[in-house]
Amino acid sequence: MKKLNSVAEVDAEALAKGPVRLAILSPGDPSFMQAIKAAYEKNLITPVLVGKKELMQKVAAEIDFDISAFEQIYLENPQPIADKGAELLSTGEVDAISKGQMSTNFVYRAVIRKMKQEGQQQMIAVTSFWEISPLEDFVILTDPGVNIWPDRDTKVELAKKAIHYLGLFGHDDPRIMLLSARREISRELPSHTDADYLKKVLADEGYSCPVGSGNFKDLFEAEPDRRPNILLMPHLVTGNSVVKLDFLMDVKRRGIIMTSWGPVLIPARADSATHLLNEITLAVTVACRFKEGYHENFC
Amino acid sequence: MKTFAEILEQAPACRVLIAPAPGSNSKGINNSWLETVKEDLLRRGNEVRYQEGSGEQAVKDACSAVKNGQADMLMQGDIPLERFYALLEEEGILEKTPCFASLFEDRVRNKLFLVADTYIHDFPGLKEKITFVNKMIELAGILGMEKPKIAVLSAIETVNPAIPSTAEAAVLSKMSQRGQFNALVEGPLDIDALAKQEAARLKGVDSPVPGDYDAILGPDIETAHALSQAFTFIGRYPTAGILLGTHKPVIIHPGFIPRENKAVEVAIHALQGGAGIG
Numbered sequence: 001m002k003k004l005n006s007v008a009e010v011d012a013e014a015l016a017k018g019p020v021r022l023a024i025l026s027p028g029d030p031s032f033m034q035a036i037k038a039a040y041e042k043n044l045i046t047p048v049l050v051g052k053k054e055l056m057q058k059v060a061a062e063i064d065f066d067i068s069a070f071e072q073i074y075l076e077n078p079q080p081i082a083d084k085g086a087e088l089l090s091t092g093e094v095d096a097i098s099k100g101q102m103s104t105n106f107v108y109r110a111v112i113r114k115m116k117q118e119g120q121q122q123m124i125a126v127t128s129f130w131e132i133s134p135l136e137d138f139v140i141l142t143d144p145g146v147n148i149w150p151d152r153d154t155k156v157e158l159a160k161k162a163i164h165y166l167g168l169f170g171h172d173d174p175r176i177m178l179l180s181a182r183r184e185i186s187r188e189l190p191s192h193t194d195a196d197y198l199k200k201v202l203a204d205e206g207y208s209c210p211v212g213s214g215n216f217k218d219l220f221e222a223e224p225d226r227r228p229n230i231l232l233m234p235h236l237v238t239g240n241s242v243v244k245l246d247f248l249m250d251v252k253r254r255g256i257i258m259t260s261w262g263p264v265l266i267p268a269r270a271d272s273a274t275h276l277l278n279e280i281t282l283a284v285t286v287a288c289r290f291k292e293g294y295h296e297n298f299c
Numbered sequence: 300m301k302t303f304a305e306i307l308e309q310a311p312a313c314r315v316l317i318a319p320a321p322g323s324n325s326k327g328i329n330n331s332w333l334e335t336v337k338e339d340l341l342r343r344g345n346e347v348r349y350q351e352g353s354g355e356q357a358v359k360d361a362c363s364a365v366k367n368g369q370a371d372m373l374m375q376g377d378i379p380l381e382r383f384y385a386l387l388e389e390e391g392i393l394e395k396t397p398c399f400a401s402l403f404e405d406r407v408r409n410k411l412f413l414v415a416d417t418y419i420h421d422f423p424g425l426k427e428k429i430t431f432v433n434k435m436i437e438l439a440g441i442l443g444m445e446k447p448k449i450a451v452l453s454a455i456e457t458v459n460p461a462i463p464s465t466a467e468a469a470v471l472s473k474m475s476q477r478g479q480f481n482a483l484v485e486g487p488l489d490i491d492a493l494a495k496q497e498a499a500r501l502k503g504v505d506s507p508v509p510g511d512y513d514a515i516l517g518p519d520i521e522t523a524h525a526l527s528q529a530f531t532f533i534g535r536y537p538t539a540g541i542l543l544g545t546h547k548p549v550i551i552h553p554g555f556i557p558r559e560n561k562a563v564e565v566a567i568h569a570l571q572g573g574a575g576i577g
Contacts, residue, residue: 132533148461181524183553184380186421191521216528217555234521237464240454240489241522242529247494249534270491270498 001289003170006138007131007252007278010169014284018044020095022280025085026051026078028101030062032267035276037065044284048094050084052076078102082110089261090114095287098265098280107266108146111259123147124257125158126266127165128243129282130231131252136224140166141231144239145255145266152194155232156201162230163207165258168289173209176202177228179238180213191234198232244268246275254282262287300443301410303537303563310566312344315550316370318361320349321377330377336561343562345569349376355386362390365547372548372568374561380551387549394577396420396430397544400438400514401527401556402567404537411442413514415543417527418553421520425467428516432471434543434577435514436482441570447513449475450493451486452522456502458487464518471516483508486516528555539563543577 004010022045027033033056039045049056049067053074060067075081085097085107099107111124126145131138140162147154155178163174176198180191192213199211210226219228233239246253247270256279257264263283267276300306317337321330340347348370350361358378365373373392375383387393399418404411415431416423423431432449439447451468458465468486475484485508492499492509499509517523531538540556541564542549548568552558568576 134533179521179525181421181520183418183524183555185384185419186520189421189521215555216525216532220532237454237462237518238522238525241452241518242490242525244490245529245533247491247498249529251533268491270495270501 001168001170001292004285005136007129007254007282010129010254010285011278011281013288014044014281015042017288018042018284019046020044020284020287021046021048021093022283023048023050023085023088023094023097024100025097025107026055026081026100026102028052028055028059030059031273032100032276033059033065034063034273035280037063038273038277039280039284044281046070048073048088050075050081050088051100078106079109082106083113086110086114089259089264090118092261094262095291096263096265096283098283099267104145104266107264111257111264115259118260120260122161122260123154123157124259125161126239126243126255126257127162128256129169129252129254130243133250135220135227137227137229139219139229139231141239141243142233144233144236144243146236146257148236150235152190152197153201155194156198159198159202159211159230159232160205160207161258162232163209165256166229168258168286171229174207174230175226175228176209176211176230176232177219178211178213178232179234179242180215181234182213182215189234252278254279256283256286258286262290303404303411303539303560306442306563306566306570307343310569312346313371313565313569314346314369315340315372315374315565316348316350316361316364317374317376318350319353319355319357319376319378322353332558333376336374336558339562340565345565354378355382358383358386359390362386362392362547365392372550372565374550374565375552380553383551387545392545392547392549394544394546394575396427397542398427398431398434398577399553400435400541400543401530402438402442402539402541402563403530406536408511410513411444412512413438414523414527414530415514415516416520417517417523417555418520418540423519425470428467428471429474430544431516432480432482432484435516436480438541438543438567438576439482439513441567441576444513447482448508448511449480449482449484449514449516450488450508450512451484451516451518452493452526453487453489453518455489456487456492456499456504468516468518484516485509524555531555531557539567541567541576543575545575545577547575549575
């Protein structure tokens with residue numbers, strides 16, 4: 001599998017391999033619909049719109065976007081809309097789904113329920129593709145969105161998901177750093193002490209990779225070939241605060257939930273149309289690579 | 300004050316006591332660095348000397364010297380920080396709830412801002428956070444910020460009992476509304492609502508704090524420490540660090556604070572006039 005090293009390379013592949021079928025769950029905002037329109041015009045996606053008929057048509061008309069040729073599934077309430085999205089993804093009728101204007105919880109619930117129906121035991125987590133401008137390579141950051149206070153076994157599962165996700169971009173050399181506030185006067189935080197446990201369990205399960213704790217200073221001071229490419233967050237509040245630093249700094253963020261059926265996008269409410277388009281672009285590359293035979297790792 | 304340069308310009312000269320002197324620590328920290336700091340402070344008109352003696356006894360003697368007015372402030376010398384900090388506790392230099400503020404020069408917004416607590420407490424509760432807010436207000440006042448805007452960070456902008464920092468932030472915000480702080484405290488705010496007024500409005504937060512914060516109160520050490528490092532290493536903001544909640548001014552050297560702005564740290568304490576901040 002070709003190795004992708006940057007957001008630019010991910011975007012280029014999406015443009016070359018698209019379109020994919022993307023179900024949008026409750027499109028109800030002009031800025032959001034603008035991103036859908038842009039993605040369609042770039043031939044990245046074939047939209048499937050799921051939500052309130054009047055709302056999606058009104059919003060599309062507002063931005064002069066003709067949606068008459070797209071499949072439209074009319075449902076009124078958020079949970080049935082999210083459930084429909086999970087069904088479309090799990091049956092392969094679409095390649096990816098994206099949350100529109102609804103609470104993230106509905107989408108999480110729908111995906112988890114569908115996984116349980118299929119007998120899948122794994123948890124869900126957000127894995128974010130993160131590119132920091134002074135560094136040459138991207139990192140995978142997890143979990144900024146689902147697991148509030150992961151224990152060490154949950155961190156093992158998060159690490160495995162991140163390793164597989166990294167593999168999807170052609171990288172088979174994971175180097176895991178547990179982001180930790182370990183410091184001179186407090187050296188035993190779980191974010192540090194969990195590292196040895198993760199290293200052992202991952203090794204026992206056949207994942208042989210460097211695992212340690214560290215901080216952003218360590219990340220920046222590491223030699224490029226030893227620099228961590230997976231950042232495991234200590235808990236959700238840290239993850240959520242760190243992952244969205246693009247609002248303050250020169251960082252590129254593309255978040256996704258990987259399921260055994262394909263990617264789920266959960267854009268933040270404050271994300272701009274440009275950011276939404278970027279996330280859709282990532283989802284196209286991920287969905288295409290996923291279909292090319294890499295899906296077994298996510299089952 | 301909007302820049303580190305302004306802090307340096309406005310601060311009076313002061314007497315700094317460094318303990319212990321270079322060469323005291325058998326593990327050997329970078330002594331040439333301490334010499335550089337000393338020379339820089341001298342060049343700026345300060346009185347700087349090393350405490351006589353060596354090791355932990357030198358720190359104890361220096362604590363006494365600062366307490367009885369023989370020096371204006373104490374600076375960590377050639378000793379590991381964990382030992383130095385323990386000695387500060389033993390010698391009664393620390394108040395009950397100290398905290399550490401990272402100070403940044405924001406060249407985009409053309410202002411200074413603080414993040415706390417970025418070093419001392421692992422998982423502070425509401426009681427500690429109230430103390431931190433008051434200490435941040437005092438530091439902000441020294442920097443010329445009247446009624447500072449303090450953003451209380453969490454993962455979301457609504458209260459969720461599963462995330463205690465959201466509830467603590469809401470309490471602090473309500474206390475501010477009721478006039479319990481000489482500051483405008485707003486929270487909970489997630490990082491996007493904190494960063495941008497527009498993002499906050501999208502989330503139904505109508506407040507002058509988003510986008511114009513003077514200070515950020517972190518939810519816990521993992522987040523505040525990471526955020527501080529992100530501003531330094533990713534955002535490349537000029538950074539200094541201030542220990543708050545001491546009976547006498549003390550300057551420490553945590554590894555995550557770059558060392559090039561030690562003169563700024565000294566100057567801030569000098570502006571306070573020899574008393575500990577907070």
